[in-house]
Amino acid sequence: MVSCLAAFSLLTAAQVARADDPPPPLNDDGLARTPPMGWNSWNKFACNVDEALIRKTADAMVSSGMREAGYQYVVIDDCWHGARDAHGDIQPDAKRFPSGMKALGDYIHAKGLKFGIYSDAGLKTCGGRPGSWGHEYQDAKQYAAWGVDYLKYDWCMAGTQDARSAYYIMSSALQASGRDIVLSICEWGTSKPWLWADKVGNLWRTTGDIYDKWEGVRDYSSGVMNIVDKQAELYPYARPGHWNDPDMLEVGNGGMTTEEYRSHFSLWAMLAAPLIAGNDIAGMDAPTKAILTNREVIAVDQDPLGQQARRVSKEGELEVWVRPLQGGGRAVVLLNRGAAPAQVGFDWTQMDYPATLKAKVRDLWAGKDVGVHAGRYEATAASHGVVMLKVQP
Numbered sequence: 249m250v251s252c253l254a255a256f257s258l259l260t261a262a263q264v265a266r267a268d269d270p271p272p273p274l275n276d277d278g279l280a281r282t283p284p285m286g287w288n289s290w291n292k293f294a295c296n297v298d299e300a301l302i303r304k305t306a307d308a309m310v311s312s313g314m315r316e317a318g319y320q321y322v323v324i325d326d327c328w329h330g331a332r333d334a335h336g337d338i339q340p341d342a343k344r345f346p347s348g349m350k351a352l353g354d355y356i357h358a359k360g361l362k363f364g365i366y367s368d369a370g371l372k373t374c375g376g377r378p379g380s381w382g383h384e385y386q387d388a389k390q391y392a393a394w395g396v397d398y399l400k401y402d403w404c405m406a407g408t409q410d411a412r413s414a415y416y417i418m419s420s421a422l423q424a425s426g427r428d429i430v431l432s433i434c435e436w437g438t439s440k441p442w443l444w445a446d447k448v449g450n451l452w453r454t455t456g457d458i459y460d461k462w463e464g465v466r467d468y469s470s471g472v473m474n475i476v477d478k479q480a481e482l483y484p485y486a487r488p489g490h491w492n493d494p495d496m497l498e499v500g501n502g503g504m505t506t507e508e509y510r511s512h513f514s515l516w517a518m519l520a521a522p523l524i525a526g527n528d529i530a531g532m533d534a535p536t537k538a539i540l541t542n543r544e545v546i547a548v549d550q551d552p553l554g555q556q557a558r559r560v561s562k563e564g565e566l567e568v569w570v571r572p573l574q575g576g577g578r579a580v581v582l583l584n585r586g587a588a589p590a591q592v593g594f595d596w597t598q599m600d601y602p603a604t605l606k607a608k609v610r611d612l613w614a615g616k617d618v619g620v621h622a623g624r625y626e627a628t629a630a631s632h633g634v635v636m637l638k639v640q641p
């Protein structure tokens with residue numbers, strides 16, 4: 249039996265916890281057991297959002313086969329906001345969203361999809377619209393009333409707030425809203441959210457913004473290869489319900505070749521990254537659709553084990569990434585960052601397999617089995633291309 253004195257000292261210890269201590273761990277909320285899949289308006293449309301675009305995109309999510317391939321969330325990013333009303337309740341921009349957010353949410357839900365929205369932990373969003381600072385519970389309640397299922401929560405104009413505390417407040421507000429709402433933390437990796445955010449949200453951005461180029465840095469944005477390099481050490485932090493987020497997809501936006509987009513998509517699948525398409529779904533061409541809806545690559549992303557890939561070798565421009573899958577298989581990506589086609593190989597021991605273990609190898613982009621092998625496998629990867637394999641003993 250716990251003595252009165254012991255109980256008292258426990259209580260005292262809890263009461264004197266400092267305000268800047270880490271918040272107590274939340275229980276897993278049961279959401280995002282696999283990385284969220286959906287679409288977000290920002291990469292293609294930036295601030296040019298209105299209800300016609302969102303409805304058209306929801307329609308296209310169904311007619312294009314994106315929904316059937318697993319994409320669920322239709323997320324309106326920045327610039328949907330109008331002003332707060334006399335009660336301080338946030339309202340949409342009435343010119344862009346004349347039917348209101350509840351009606352738009354109903355439309356999205358009627359298509360068998362889920363509704364996502366964007367706000368910011370600061371005074372204003374990055375696009376200068378009202379932020380949620382000081383209105384967290386009020387905004388969460390409003391989102392729940394609109395039928396929101398997913399909140400992307402940004403970090404502009406956040407002042408001197410501690411990121412962990414600020415996101416914890418919104419996380420608690422969402423939990424109190426009475427609706428299941430996925431929390432997508434977007435503070436760009438600044439305070440190393442992989443060390444704390446699994447107690448607070450379902451996914452966390454690990455870098456600044458992506459831009460539609462294979463490689464390079466522009467202002468606060470990075471190309472695909474620069475982002476990939478920043479993910480290599482983060483594999484221990486991903487698990488079901490809680491994911492590293494290397495930012496939304498650029499597939500189909502026109503700044504890369506089809507080969508490069510295939511590599512971008514493959515690497516995101518290896519990284520157990522959220523697959524949030526960022527292109528014009530209603531107007532996408534056949535190669536874009538073929539990449540975004542490749543079932544075997546999506547299955548790697550959505551593997552229930554929820555383990556993120558490790559880079560097991562990097563020799564000059566050639567890399568090998570390995571992701572353990574449920575059932576003992578491995579997904580392997582052979583990546584060629586160089587300017588000419590190259591032979592890339594890997595040893596079984598790099599996948600933690602005994603060298604003699606026989607395993608079936610399947611090429612996921614070719615959609616064909618390439619034999620039973622043991623010890624080592626090699627293939628030719630195109631310039632800026634990948635060979636993506638599933639290895640199953």
Ligand code: GLA
Nearest residue numbers: 290325326374375402434457
């Ligand atoms: C930040 C985020 C982006 C996008 C914009 C919107 O830059 O990182 O993903 O949401 O704000 O203004």
